[in-house]
Amino acid sequence: MSAHSDVRVRGELPLMTASNLCVSLATGRRRSDQHVVLQGVDLQLQKGRWYSVLGPNGAGKTTLLRAIAGLLDAGDICSGEVTLAGRPLTAWPQRERAQKMAWLGSAAADVDGHLSGLRAWDIVALGRLPHQRWWPATAPLTTEDEAVIERVMMQTHTWQWRTRPIQQLSSGERQRVMVARALAVDADIILMDEPLLNLDPPHQSEWLQIVRNLVQQGRTVVSVLHELNMALYADTLLLFAEGRLVHDGPIADPATQAALCRIFSNRITLRQIDGHWVALPRL
Amino acid sequence: MNGTGQHHRPLRAALVLAGVGALLLLLGLLIGSGRFEWPWGGDAPPILADIVWSIRAPRSAGAWAAGALLGLAGAIAQGIFRNPLADPYLLGSSSGAALAVALSLSVLSAWAHTPDAQAYIAPFLAFGLTGVAFVGALLAVFLTVGLAGGATQGPRLLLGGVVVGVVLGALTSFVAFLNPAVLLNMQGFMLGSTALLSWGGVSRMLCVGVVCLLCAVSLAKPMDALSLGTTTARSLGIPLARVNAMLIVLLAIATGAAVAHTGLIAFVGLAAPHAVRAWLPCKHGALLVLSSLMGGALLLSADVMSRALFAPTELPVGLLTAVIGGSYLLWRMRRVPA
Amino acid sequence: MTRLLTPLLLTLAFLFSVAGLSVSANAASPPHTAQPVTAEVSASVVAVLTGDDGVSVSLPVAAQRIVSLLPSLAEVLCDLGACDRLVGVDRYTNWPASLQKLPRMGGGLDPNLEMILSVRPDLVVMAPSSRAIPRLRALGLNVLALEPKRYAELRRTYAVLGRAVGRSDGEQLYTGLHDRLLALRARIPSVWMGARLYVEVSSELYAAAPSSFVGQTLTALGLGNAISDEFGPFPKVNPEWVVRLQPDVLVVSQASAQSLNRRPGWPQLAALKQGRVCVMSEAQADRLVRPGPRLYEGAQWLLTCLKALSPPQQTTRRATPAS
Numbered sequence: 001m002s003a004h005s006d007v008r009v010r011g012e013l014p015l016m017t018a019s020n021l022c023v024s025l026a027t028g029r030r031r032s033d034q035h036v037v038l039q040g041v042d043l044q045l046q047k048g049r050w051y052s053v054l055g056p057n058g059a060g061k062t063t064l065l066r067a068i069a070g071l072l073d074a075g076d077i078c079s080g081e082v083t084l085a086g087r088p089l090t091a092w093p094q095r096e097r098a099q100k101m102a103w104l105g106s107a108a109a110d111v112d113g114h115l116s117g118l119r120a121w122d123i124v125a126l127g128r129l130p131h132q133r134w135w136p137a138t139a140p141l142t143t144e145d146e147a148v149i150e151r152v153m154m155q156t157h158t159w160q161w162r163t164r165p166i167q168q169l170s171s172g173e174r175q176r177v178m179v180a181r182a183l184a185v186d187a188d189i190i191l192m193d194e195p196l197l198n199l200d201p202p203h204q205s206e207w208l209q210i211v212r213n214l215v216q217q218g219r220t221v222v223s224v225l226h227e228l229n230m231a232l233y234a235d236t237l238l239l240f241a242e243g244r245l246v247h248d249g250p251i252a253d254p255a256t257q258a259a260l261c262r263i264f265s266n267r268i269t270l271r272q273i274d275g276h277w278v279a280l281p282r283l
Numbered sequence: 284m285n286g287t288g289q290h291h292r293p294l295r296a297a298l299v300l301a302g303v304g305a306l307l308l309l310l311g312l313l314i315g316s317g318r319f320e321w322p323w324g325g326d327a328p329p330i331l332a333d334i335v336w337s338i339r340a341p342r343s344a345g346a347w348a349a350g351a352l353l354g355l356a357g358a359i360a361q362g363i364f365r366n367p368l369a370d371p372y373l374l375g376s377s378s379g380a381a382l383a384v385a386l387s388l389s390v391l392s393a394w395a396h397t398p399d400a401q402a403y404i405a406p407f408l409a410f411g412l413t414g415v416a417f418v419g420a421l422l423a424v425f426l427t428v429g430l431a432g433g434a435t436q437g438p439r440l441l442l443g444g445v446v447v448g449v450v451l452g453a454l455t456s457f458v459a460f461l462n463p464a465v466l467l468n469m470q471g472f473m474l475g476s477t478a479l480l481s482w483g484g485v486s487r488m489l490c491v492g493v494v495c496l497l498c499a500v501s502l503a504k505p506m507d508a509l510s511l512g513t514t515t516a517r518s519l520g521i522p523l524a525r526v527n528a529m530l531i532v533l534l535a536i537a538t539g540a541a542v543a544h545t546g547l548i549a550f551v552g553l554a555a556p557h558a559v560r561a562w563l564p565c566k567h568g569a570l571l572v573l574s575s576l577m578g579g580a581l582l583l584s585a586d587v588m589s590r591a592l593f594a595p596t597e598l599p600v601g602l603l604t605a606v607i608g609g610s611y612l613l614w615r616m617r618r619v620p621a
Numbered sequence: 622m623t624r625l626l627t628p629l630l631l632t633l634a635f636l637f638s639v640a641g642l643s644v645s646a647n648a649a650s651p652p653h654t655a656q657p658v659t660a661e662v663s664a665s666v667v668a669v670l671t672g673d674d675g676v677s678v679s680l681p682v683a684a685q686r687i688v689s690l691l692p693s694l695a696e697v698l699c700d701l702g703a704c705d706r707l708v709g710v711d712r713y714t715n716w717p718a719s720l721q722k723l724p725r726m727g728g729g730l731d732p733n734l735e736m737i738l739s740v741r742p743d744l745v746v747m748a749p750s751s752r753a754i755p756r757l758r759a760l761g762l763n764v765l766a767l768e769p770k771r772y773a774e775l776r777r778t779y780a781v782l783g784r785a786v787g788r789s790d791g792e793q794l795y796t797g798l799h800d801r802l803l804a805l806r807a808r809i810p811s812v813w814m815g816a817r818l819y820v821e822v823s824s825e826l827y828a829a830a831p832s833s834f835v836g837q838t839l840t841a842l843g844l845g846n847a848i849s850d851e852f853g854p855f856p857k858v859n860p861e862w863v864v865r866l867q868p869d870v871l872v873v874s875q876a877s878a879q880s881l882n883r884r885p886g887w888p889q890l891a892a893l894k895q896g897r898v899c900v901m902s903e904a905q906a907d908r909l910v911r912p913g914p915r916l917y918e919g920a921q922w923l924l925t926c927l928k929a930l931s932p933p934q935q936t937t938r939r940a941t942p943a944s
Contacts, residue, residue, distance in 0.1 A: 071517055098520025105514050117564025118507065126508050130520045165564050181511075185519075315735045330739055337760055338734050391674075392750050412752060463827075463855060464750045471731055471752070478734060479756045595736055597727070 013086070014044035015220055016068060016189065021080035023060075023067050036078070037063045038243045045189070050211055050221045051248075052234035055263055059240040061224045062106065065191050068222065069103045084189075098130035102185035104178060106194035106224075120169065120177045121162035124149050127184030152183040155210055157203075171198040179207065189220045196227055208233060228268070228279045239263050251277045293569035296562065300576035304347055307583045311343030314591045345480030345544065346586035346600070347579040348488035350551050352541040354578020355492065357552030358559075358571050359499055359534045362506040363527065364437065367560070371538040371552035374440065374531065375447035379423020380416040380542040382451045384472055385458040387415045388465045413484065413543045420539030423447055424531065434528040435513075475548035475601030477586045484544045491540040495533050496575060502526060503568035548601050550608025551578050551585075558611065581607065668784040672766035673774070674749040680763065683787030688737055690729040690747035693769055693913040695720060697778055698746075700914035701794065703786040708740045716907065716915070734760065744785060769912045770854070772799070772837050799841075801917050806843050809924060812932040817845040819868035819892075822910050824877035827855045828863075834912040838920055845869075860884045868892055869933040872899045872923070874906055897933065899926040 021041040024034040037060045045051060045068075053061045066072050068082060070089045082089040084100065092100075118126075128145045141149075153159040156176045166174060175198045182190060196204050208230065211221050215235070225231040232251050239247045239259050247259035257270050260279075268279045312335050356371035364373070372378075428434055430443035459466040505526045508516040517523055541548070555578035559570060585603040592598060671677045688709040689695040695714045698707060704719060709726045724740065727733035730751050737745065738760060745757060749766035757764045765785065769775040776795045783791015818839055820829040829835045831846045833854035839846055847868035848856065864886040871892050873881065878900045881887055892898065901909060901922075909919030 066514070069518055071514055094522060095520045098518060101518070103515065103518030105512065105518075117560055117570070118510065118566060119564070122507070122566060123511070126504075126511065126519065129504060129508055132504070330741060334735050334738050338738060388750065388752075411755070460857075461853075464748075467730055468750060468752060476731065478731065479753055481756060481759055483759075595733060596725075597731075597733065 015047050016045040016082065016084050018043050018068065018082045019080050021067060021082065022078040023063055023072060023076055024078045025063070025076055034078075036243060038067065041080070041243075041245045043238060043245055043248060045220055045222065047188070047220055048215055048218045049235040050215050050223070050233075051236045051238055052231040053222065053224045053238045053240060054228070054231055054260065055240035055246075056265075058242075059263075060243045061240055062193055064238075064240065065103075065193050065222065065224055068189075069101055069191050070097055071103065095130060099185070100187055101189045101191060102127070102182045102187035104182040104190070104192040104195055106197065117165065119163050119165050120158055120173075121149065121153070123166060123177050124153055124158070124162075124180045124184050127152075127181040130185060148184055148186055152180045155183065155213075156180040157206065172200060172203065175199055176203060179210075183210070183214075187219070189222070190214060192221070192223045194224060194226060196225060196230065204230060232277045232279060292563050293565050293573060296559075296573055297569075297576060300573065300580055303580045304576065304583060307580060307587055308343050308347065311346070311583060311587050311590075312339050314587055314594070315339050341482045341485050342477055342480045343583060343586065345485045345488065346477040347583040348485055348492060349477070349480075349541045349545045349548070350555075350582025351575040351579035352488055352492050352495070352537045353548065353552040353582065354555035354574040354576070355496055355499065355571060356534050356537040356541070357554075357578065358556040358567075358574035359530055359537070360552065361556050362509065362567060363530050363534065364441065365510060367557060368553065370550075371534060371541075372448070372547070374427045374444040374534065375423040375451060376420040376535055376538040377542055377547050378448045378451035378455065379419040379421070379426075380539065381419075381469065381472060381547065382423075382455045382458070383415045383419025384412055385455045385465055385469050387412055388468050389458055389462040392462060392464050413487075416543035417539045420542055421535050423451060424535035424539075428531060433524070434531050435524050440531075471599075472546040473601075474599040475546040475604070477545055477582075477589075477600050478597065480544060488540055488544060491536060492575065495537045496571060498529070499533050499571050500568055502529060503566065503571065506530075506567040546601070548582065548604050550604045550612075551582050554608040554611050555581055557615070561615065667787065670765055670781050670785055672749065672764075672781075673768055674754070674766040676758075676764075676766065678744070678763045678765050680744065680785060684744035684785045686740065686742045686744070687785075688726055688740065688742040688745045689714065690726060690732055690745065690751070691768060692716070692907075693775075693911050694746045694767060694778070694782070696911070696913035696915065697769075697775075697782055698786070701779070701783055701786055701788060701791060703782075706786065708742055709737060732757070737762070746782070746785075769834075771832070771834060771912075772841075775834075775912050775916075798914060798917060802838070802841050802920055805917070805920050805924060806841065809842055809844070810928065810932070813927050814843050815845050816869040816927075816933055817847040817866070818870045818872055819847040819863060819866070820872040820910075821874065821877065822855060822906070824874060826858055826860060828858050829910070830854050830856060834916075835910045835919075838909070838916055838923075842920060842923070861886045863887070864889055870897045870899060870927065870930065872901065872909075872926075874901050875903065891933075895931060897930045899923065899930075 018041050021038055022036065023038040024036040027033045027035045041064065053064060055061055063072075067077070070082070070092070074090070084092060084097070089097065125141060125145070128141065128148065131145065132141070150159065153162060156179055158173065158176050158180055161169070161173070166177070169177065175195070179192075179195055182192065182195075196207060199207065204227070211223070214221055223231070223234070231237070234251075236248055236250055237256055237260065238245060239256070241263040246263055247256060249256040251257065251260075251270075257277075261268055261270065267282050269282045271278050271280060315334065315338070353371060357369070360369040360371045360373055361367055363369070427440065427443040427447045430446060431439035434440075455469065459469045505516070505521045508519050508521050509526075511519075513523060538552070556570060556574040558581075559565070559573040559577050565573065582600070582604065585607055586600050589598040589600045589603050667682055668680045669677050670680065684703075685706055686708045687698060687703065687706050689698060689707060690711040692711070692714040695707060695710050696716055698704065699717055699720070704717065707720060707723060710720050710723050711727065711729050711732070712725045713728065714720055724736060726736045726740075729748050730753070732747070732751070732753050734753070734756065737757065743763060745762050745764045746767055747754065747764065748768040750768070751766075754764050754766060765781070767778050767781065769778040776792060776799075779791040779795035781791070783789065783794065820835055820839070821827065822829050822833075822835070828848045829846075830848045830850045830853065831837070831840055832850045836846055836848075836854070847863070847866045848858065867890065869892060871881070871890070878898070881893060881898070887893055905919070905922050908915040909923060
């Protein structure tokens with residue numbers, strides 16, 4: 001079973017929990033071709049914290065994020081359940097769940113550019129969908145919607161080319177638009193899978209700042225990052241290996257550091273520089 | 284400047300397309316078996332006004348309406364499959380309609396010459412080949428969705444549509460082979476024709492078109508979200524299964540109504556949304572309306588040309604849409620980077 | 622709201638189908654009053670004509686302006702002496718030559734509605750398989766659907782069209798034609814009686830069976846048919862099947878006459894080796910194969926051709942089927 005330290009902060013009830021979660025995905029045509037991706041996962045997510053999911057390739061990180069977001073089919077969950085604010089995720093109406101949780105998938109910027117005539121502003125505006133009525137389709141957005149869109153686009157420095165079609169943006173610019181789209185949902189929980197793809201260092205630090213702000217506002221951020229050193233800035237690390245939650249805790253905790261080195265087969269060393277932890281490859 | 288300021292471009296485009304359609308409608312009234320002639324006025328033969336009103340007007344209006352239905356269906360198909368080369372016949376509706384027509388024609392020809400022909404043929408004709416074709420189209424789409432195992436299975440839907448199209452097409456050929464009179468009739472149906480459109484057909488197509496357009500536009504925002512990918516759309520609260528099912532129903536009805544009245548007309552459903560997107564990028568709400576207007580103008584211009592080029596003989600209108608649409612797509616191909 | 626939308630849409634689609642029924646029904650049912658252009662509506666009706674589709678047309682006076690969209694119907698009308706009353710024909714009508722100068726109304730299956738309407742016919746005759754019939758009726762025209770494919774149907778066509786043009790002896794005209802054909806039978810050399818002919822109506826290897834019009838002509842002449850009625854009047858045959866049948870005479874069109882030797886197995890055909898082939902030009906094919914008044918000329922041509930050929934051996938002779 002998983003070994004995890006107590007992460008309750010100030011005795012609050014967790015915002016989300018996963019209990020004995022098991023997820024298996026179909027790999028072939030037959031129903032028997034199932035590959036167990038996650039098993040026996042118990043975790044709790046609190047408000048106002050940034051969780052970073054780490055693990056080697058194939059450890060089940062993206063699947064975990066999808067499970068938390070409620071984006072898996074019912075048939076994929078072999079046991080256990082995920083709850084949000086005390087209620088099982090499956091009991092939440094889709095619209096309310098969409099208002100509570102924002103999702104940013106990896107390779108989100110691979111939008112079918114030639115298909116959509118959408119401009120950057122339109123894409124970010126799609127993030128307001130969970131809060132909108134769909135009919136009539138031509139109804140203008142509320143002032144609140146527009147204020148949110150402007151705010152998140154300013155935060156991601158995408159406001160200045162909001163009227164440019166998505167096809168004309170570089171991959172980094174597109175990624176930032178997608179991040180803005182996720183932020184526009186104004187959700188309590190933001191789940192991001194590889195949000196730093198194609199972003200250069202200045203924009204990576206920008207993203208870090210955004211996450212810090214979100215956490216300060218009391219929201220929860222869960223991210224899957226390949227950039228290990230960025231991930232080490234998180235409040236809590238969730239360490240996965242072979243589908244199991246091996247350890248969770250802050251990087252400052254020596255147990256966490258040991259577990260981290262272990263899941264990466266001891267090919268990294270951890271050093272502290274200016275009060276921050278940094279992972280270096282061990283040659 | 285924020286996004287809402289951009290409403291003007293699609294609106295202007297819509298007015299332009301509507302104006303083009305009206306102009307073509309007028310041309311359609313003036314072009315026919317004679318050369319270009321003005322039917323009103325003192326020296327025109329009285330029969331001409333009758334011809335214009337009872338033949339050319341419903342035919343032109345019907346060509347526009349069928350083209351609008353096909354343009355709308357094409358935009359919906361390209362939204363469902365998120366592929367700019369999707370056309371409305373992908374789910375097999377065309378083959379279903381063709382098979383239904385072939386079966387009806389062979390049954391009709393079997394009943395002719397029999398003593399109680401009148402007892403059977405008249406009620407059969409009451410439903411009309413139009414109604415039969417429409418039902419056939421819907422049933423074929425139903426079959427495709429059933430084969431694919433649901434409305435959300437994108438690649439399986441495509442495959443199912445191909446299978447249904449091929450199988451029903453083979454059955455149609457078989458029926459036509461057994462009955463040579465049906466074969467000749469089916470050739471006309473396959474090429475498409477606007478020659479037999481009546482006011483009844485026009486009103487039916489317009490009603491269906493308006494209803495389908497309103498329903499499709501109500502799904503414009505989910506369709507926009509779908510262009511971000513299915514997972515992201517789900518995370519935004521879109522009920523994927525229901526939205527896809529609704530879109531497929533709309534596609535089937537719009538395509539079925541067009542095919543039932545004009546036969547199989549190629550390229551309009553493919554080229555209309557393509558052309559709109561190339562002209563001005565827009566969201567799905569505007570795209571659906573503009574595709575309808577563009578499709579109407581396309582088919583109507585093909586219809587007018589089919590009558591005008593070698594008057595008084597007519598070219599099959601499907602031939603002209605293939606030439607126009609095909610040339611347009613060829614031209615677009617040159618501009619796509621390899 | 623979306624929950625309601627699907628059933629709502631399906632209901633609407635159903636309602637529109639029903640609406641379509643009623644509109645189409647109006648189009649398909651015969652017009653309440655058959656209005657000829659010369660609008661003299663007399664109380665008595667000259668003719669109530671019922672077509673092959675069971676729909677009747679009432680004419681207060683004999684038809685004066687007729688549009689024909691089927692070549693055989695134009696030929697019958699001309700034989701009935703109503704050639705001058707034709708105001709428009711389809712593009713396939715080619716006999717008699719006087720019809721060549723009439724305006725063409727398109728084809729039987731794809732007629733040009735405007736042309737038809739512009740010549741103001743009081744009767745349109747066409748094949749019942751055309752999809753344009755309901756539309757033409759909806760435009761207020763009298764449409765009589767006829768397509769003679771056999772002798773009995775030709776007899777009925779003569780009777781109906783005769784009444785349409787004001788003659789009561791249409792059927793007698795046909796009977797006279799038929800009698801002349803039977804008389805021709807006596808002039809067929811006895812050595813050819815019962816000989817099995819293979820008549821090919823299209824280079825796509827469509828043969829004529831006894832139930833087709835030309836097949837009935839053969840039967841009336843006392844000639845046999847290599848093909849049986851098993852597969853309908855115009856079966857598409859496998860070329861090797863013809864080789865097994867070993868017909869006595871081949872009757873083919875000019876288009877396929879050149880390539881007979883190249884068909885698989887046909888060099889084995891005795892008929893081909895001994896030159897017992899009758900080649901039809903297009904005009905001759907029209908006379909022989911197309912149902913109409915020229916069936917006698919077609920039969921005459923066949924007789925002339927047979928007389929010029931060397932007769933088959935006795936062993937292939939079969940008993941003459943009753944005509």
